[in-house]
Amino acid sequence: MFLRRNFTVMIVPDARGGLRRYHLSGRQLLVGAAVLAVVAMLAAATPLLMLRGARLSRTLASVQAERDDLAARTDEIDASMRELRQRLDAFERRTSRLATLAGLDLPATAGQGQGQAIAGEALDLLSRAEMARGETGELLDRSRLLSRRLDTVEEVLGEQTDMLSRTPSILPVHGLIGSGFSWRRDPFTGRRQFHHGLDIAAPEGTPVYAPADGIVVKTERNGGYGRVLYISHGNGLVTRYGHLHGYKVRPGQKVRRGDVIALVGNTGRSTAPHLHYEVLVGGKRVDPMKYVLEDVIY
Secondary structure, three states: OOHHOEEEEEOOOOOOOOOOOEEEEEEHHHHHHHHHHHHHHHHHHHHHHHHHHHHHHHHHHHOOOOHHHHHHHHHHHHHHHHHHHHHHHOOOOOOOHHHHHHOOOOOOOOOOOOOOOOOOOOOOOOHHHHHHHHHHHHHHHHHHHHHHHHHHHHHHHHHHHHHHHHHEEEOOOOOOEEEOEEEEOOOOOOEEEEEEEEEEEEEOOOOOOOOOEEEEEEEEEEEOOOOOEEEEEEEEEEEEEEEEEOOOOOOOOOEOOOEEEEEEEEOOOOOEEEEEEEEEOOOOEEOOHHHOEEEEOO
């Protein structure tokens, strides 16, 4: 057999060199040939392997760069969402304060104070992206809810603001308050009689101001009231001004709180220049001081 046979290999280095003989068995010769074949294959494959290795290295570097870029973008998203949560929290606190002013009791939204940072070594990028997507939806839902609540609060406050603007909450003239809404001795008859308004003494010609928004409904001479003016403030609320020297507005004219509507006079049943001021609700005279918030005009 080939493996059991012996072979002699002769090598002549050059023309002047001595002949070299090597005695090899078949097994040794086969092993040597196999080693040479492997070395030749490796030598032939080395450039290809190096090229493929270089390609793999570039691919890995590109993947790593993309991963780093994605991680950086995810961190930016995390920071943006954290800022958005803080803004929504501040927005909700302001809405809650406005709701309290409007007399509304609004519960806190489910998202207030919640939200976790999506960055972290324990989470892979896919998990962080999924968390970001889910939390984005929650923040959008919360923002829509807060927007609807703010619309409600603004509507209620708007109604209340309109009502407050039409409430006679200031004194209509600068002066000294004399008789109030109470029993008194009539200055002409000396008899005890209930006084249904507020008398404010001031020099003749002193400006009389509208105590609230409204519409002038009538100006006339009316017996003991002398020259009198009426303003309707809506919802059955009317103010009346008596003993006037003259008018600065006409019937049908809209007035705002603080507008000059007349001048203090001494007309009608009056002993000295002053303004007789009344507040009527549903035609019934009530105490004007219940509406006055402060003793200045504006």
